Amino acid sequence: MxxxxxxxxxxxxxxxxxxxxxxxxxxxxxxxxxxxxxxxxxxxxxxxxxxxxxxxxxxxxxxxxxxxxxxxxxxxxxxxxxxxxxxxxxxxxxxxxxxxxxxxxxxxxxxxxxxxxxxxxRQMPIEDTGPLTVGPLKLDPSSHRVLATWPNAESKAIALGPTEFRLLQFFMANPERVHSRASLLDKVWGSEVYIEERTVDVHIKRLRAALVPFDCDRYIETVRGSGYRITKTPTQT
Incomplete structure (x- = not known):
């Protein structure tokens, strides 16, 4: 194509x-x-x-x-x-x-x-991970859909840009692990292109903003001095 x-x-x-x-x-x-x-x-x-x-x-x-x-x-x-x-x-x-x-x-x-x-x-899935679930978040790479599914509530679709989708997919495929900005650039953006590490912070901010209406932003945690991770047990309330 x-x-x-x-x-x-x-x-x-x-x-x-x-x-x-x-x-x-x-x-x-x-x-x-x-x-x-x-x-x-x-x-x-x-x-x-x-x-x-x-x-x-x-x-x-x-x-x-x-x-x-x-x-x-x-x-x-x-x-x-x-x-x-x-x-x-x-x-x-x-x-x-x-x-x-x-x-x-x-x-x-x-x-x-x-x-x-x-x-x-980056419009293509990072890898064939299959459907992923972390907390209320459900991500399906094949249909490129993300849902927020809370108990006793109707599942709601979360609209993400292509880079934010890949970020979330990578996080969900590797839960609880802390990823440095350099590692995220390599795994999500690719090692062949020169992009500043500050770019990662901006896209993390955009990912969190997209998750806020569904009370899912707290699952993306900042680990001071190390990077970012997705957790199944967020400490934020």
Missing amino acids: THRILIVEDEPSIAELIAINLTHAGYKVEKAMQTDIASAMMKDQLPNMIILDWMLPGKSGVQFAKELRSNERTKALPILMLTAKSEESDKVLGLDSGADDYVTKPFSPKELVARVRAMLR
Whole structure:
């Protein structure tokens, strides 16, 4: 299957550079110069991922990413944020808005293609773990569904982005074990792509936020100085 990638970039030369490199890598590429055009292009069929520039005319990439994450149809769409902003606070803002990864301009086309490949790989299950259960959380890799199931209550579906789903799957496949940020980057993101450890904290925050309405966030614990784990017996109340 050929993956479709939508580039939302208002600078034609940059959009064309990205498109050429992704096409040579075997991807089908579409381009939009504004978010409203991108929305119209996604109306009938979603791409496999979107490369989204931060600074766009009209609605910014950050605003658009937040809208995509708040919409059930596009909530799990992988987003790679592309921007000239390189300060750590800007990277955190981009990730907090819903982006799964972040590339600053000027960028290496080879690195960008590598990150695209890694993000698309993360849409696949980490391994054939089969259905997983930790506390009220039930995760099925084959159907890509997560449920919160409490006694005497109806099971409720939890919507997660692709990276948060992989994080939760990895945690649930390895309960009670503490995982460092470096280990999580290697196991969940992959060792071939350069991503800062701070990225892990942002995605843990997003995972917990998605679990809060179901009273399941307390199962993801921070172990100070070591990393994170999922536990069957949370101490938080």
